Amino acid sequence: MLIAITDPDDLQIEAYRVVRERDLLGRQHRFIAEGEVVLRVLLQQPRFEVESLLLSESRVESLGDLIGLLSPGTPVYIANRQVMDAIVGFPIHRGILAVAKSPVLPPVDVLLASLPEEALVVGMIGLANHDNVGGIFRNAAAFGVNAVLLDQETCDPLYRKAIRVSVGGALVVPFTRAPSVDALVHALTEASFEVIALSPSGEETLSKVQPSRRTALLLGAEGPGLPQDLLARTRTVSIPMSGGFDSLNVATSSGIALHHLTQGNNG
Amino acid sequence: MLIAITDPDDLQIEAYRVVRERDLLGRQHRFIAEGEVVLRVLLQQPRFEVESLLLSESRVESLGDLIGLLSPGTPVYIANRQVMDAIVGFPIHRGILAVAKSPVLPPVDVLLASLPEEALVVGMIGLANHDNVGGIFRNAAAFGVNAVLLDQETCDPLYRKAIRVSVGGALVVPFTRAPSVDALVHALTEASFEVIALSPSGEETLSKVQPSRRTALLLGAEGPGLPQDLLARTRTVSIPMSGGFDSLNVATSSGIALHHLTQGNNG
Missing domain, CATH: 3.40.1280.10 (SPOUT methyltransferase, trefoil knot domain)
Structure with a gap:
């Protein structure tokens, strides 16, 4: 499900805002994965649930097969590079981020x-x-x-x-x-x-x-x-x-x- | 030879100015070494000639033995933390830098x-x-x-x-x-x-x-x-x-x- 984002303050992409500060504060049982190589690994692991993706619009075409691996209905937010950098708080050269649920750790x-x-x-x-x-x-x-x-x-x-x-x-x-x-x-x-x-x-x-x-x-x-x-x-x-x-x-x-x-x- | 430096623009410490930019430009057959562990290794290697040291004044006492390993007459510039950071262009947590001559590389x-x-x-x-x-x-x-x-x-x-x-x-x-x-x-x-x-x-x-x-x-x-x-x-x-x-x-x-x-x- 592709969703265009034009406003960095859009509440839908709240989980991606100011990534570095959130790194320090923690994310309430969620984590961020970045980059194509890591995302491909993530999507092969059934124990992780990917909640959404945030993509630079320039990468949508080349990552079509990766988007196809998501569970149906998973939001894929698309933003231009400028909006994406404003959301995240620094330049995301890899142009691809995901939010996933942290697994419950077994004893x-x-x-x-x-x-x-x-x-x-x-x-x-x-x-x-x-x-x-x-x-x-x-x-x-x-x-x-x-x-x-x-x-x-x-x-x-x-x-x-x-x-x-x-x-x-x-x-x-x-x-x-x-x-x-x-x-x-x-x-x-x-x-x-x-x-x-x-x-x-x-x-x-x-x-x-x-x-x-x-x-x-x-x-x-x-x-x-x-x-x-x-x-x-x-x-x-x-x-x-x-x-x-x-x-x-x-x-x-x-x-x-x-x-x-x-x-x-x-x- | 301890020399107090109070002015970040002092020409004596020209070699230590804006370290990161110089990293990129090169240093005309000189290199910078930082930190106590690295400096101790450097001073054990006779093929390197250490031209000078720049020390945070808070470290002079604890590094006395290291200063004693220098060739006689080698300048040891001492600055307070604020002046040192202003010279170098970023905070030098380790509080110790040296400039040494790059060796001529053999065939x-x-x-x-x-x-x-x-x-x-x-x-x-x-x-x-x-x-x-x-x-x-x-x-x-x-x-x-x-x-x-x-x-x-x-x-x-x-x-x-x-x-x-x-x-x-x-x-x-x-x-x-x-x-x-x-x-x-x-x-x-x-x-x-x-x-x-x-x-x-x-x-x-x-x-x-x-x-x-x-x-x-x-x-x-x-x-x-x-x-x-x-x-x-x-x-x-x-x-x-x-x-x-x-x-x-x-x-x-x-x-x-x-x-x-x-x-x-x-x-």
């Missing part, structure tokens, strides 16, 4: 119970940087991770920028949030996951690690890293680095570890 | 001839994104890469943002620029390097690759990738990905490949 044990017998899970602890969370989801999708668990401090993977950096990976890999780090680790252990904590101070070398049938990889923020009491009671693994150089970026580390766990010549 | 064959018998080199082709170039240098430093070769299209690793993203790695790993992609590959072959091109369409799987005593890893930009004619005449290697998902970020891919080539259980 951790329910999500874990839904996974196959052989499974790989990533746990994020205290990751407050959207670039890193997005980058880890991109890697998780690339290496077929079955689920991601977040602690309370890790930021929202459905934040606009995290989705963009993940190139849609945040929409692909199922995730949920645990009430505490302890609850997160406890649920993994109960579900027969071997928990591996990646840390520069880890005792084992990554390249020697053989994954179990169910493996969970825990990642902490650069700088503080994973909490000491967590490291004290899990299997810890490091990626040795040259000449005492500063540690790798956490998203890069996740890519290295996931590659090794899924494709390494573990022997 | 490719000279750099390669200086490397040990066992060596690992990274070649960057068409990488115009400073975040990616910085991220690859960070990984190159972490995995002890001996040298980096750049083609003409790859951006300057000594651009301020690339240095920052590299966490100083761009100052650690020696690099130079080749006159053309052909010249780059030719010099590697002449120096007995086995050239491996990383590409989503690569014929071999990374995890099966055994590095030679001298290995060069070529990386291309996300999207276009490495030129077809280059792929046609080199050994090509891919990182298999799940469900046709979009390729990994090139900096992450470099980390995965360097980890495998230096620490993988290759057998």
Whole structure:
């Protein structure tokens, strides 16, 4: 259903107004996805309900097939570039935005119970940087991770920028949030996951690690890293680095570890 | 030599004025490094000559040991936060900047001839994104890469943002620029390097690759990738990905490949 918008203050497109400020305030169980690549990923995921699209009129023709993937009756608002930028509050170079409903997150044990017998899970602890969370989801999708668990401090993977950096990976890999780090680790252990904590101070070398049938990889923020009491009671693994150089970026580390766990010549 | 600056237009600190515009225009064989971590790396590298420092006065005391590492007589300009921000043109949260001389880049064959018998080199082709170039240098430093070769299209690793993203790695790993992609590959072959091109369409799987005593890893930009004619005449290697998902970020891919080539259980 195409609807022309000529007034940036039109109440129909309220959900798209001043995107950046709303990013910070939250959207009451909605999220914004931007760009054609991310939108195509979003529309392939049945667990998300797309409420509407906002398109630059110059893109309507080239995105016709994408519009065809929407549920019948979903509003597609069309505006010229000037009106669109005025609505959003900054230039939207990609010319395409969607508002979708945030899914209700399942309890951790329910999500874990839904996974196959052989499974790989990533746990994020205290990751407050959207670039890193997005980058880890991109890697998780690339290496077929079955689920991601977040602690309370890790930021929202459905934040606009995290989705963009993940190139849609945040929409692909199922995730949920645990009430505490302890609850997160406890649920993994109960579900027969071997928990591996990646840390520069880890005792084992990554390249020697053989994954179990169910493996969970825990990642902490650069700088503080994973909490000491967590490291004290899990299997810890490091990626040795040259000449005492500063540690790798956490998203890069996740890519290295996931590659090794899924494709390494573990022997 | 501490010199107080109270006037943002003081000619002594001309090199620090309007940093972002200068980033784009270039600095006539000089570069800017920012932040304590990067400055400490810079001062450990004898091939760089630091011409001066600009410090926020609130940081003078805590950075006393760093100032002590400078060559005698090197000017250390001190300004309050307000003057410093006015000089630079935006808020310098880290409160510390340096101007250093760009090194004269050696010819490719000279750099390669200086490397040990066992060596690992990274070649960057068409990488115009400073975040990616910085991220690859960070990984190159972490995995002890001996040298980096750049083609003409790859951006300057000594651009301020690339240095920052590299966490100083761009100052650690020696690099130079080749006159053309052909010249780059030719010099590697002449120096007995086995050239491996990383590409989503690569014929071999990374995890099966055994590095030679001298290995060069070529990386291309996300999207276009490495030129077809280059792929046609080199050994090509891919990182298999799940469900046709979009390729990994090139900096992450470099980390995965360097980890495998230096620490993988290759057998």
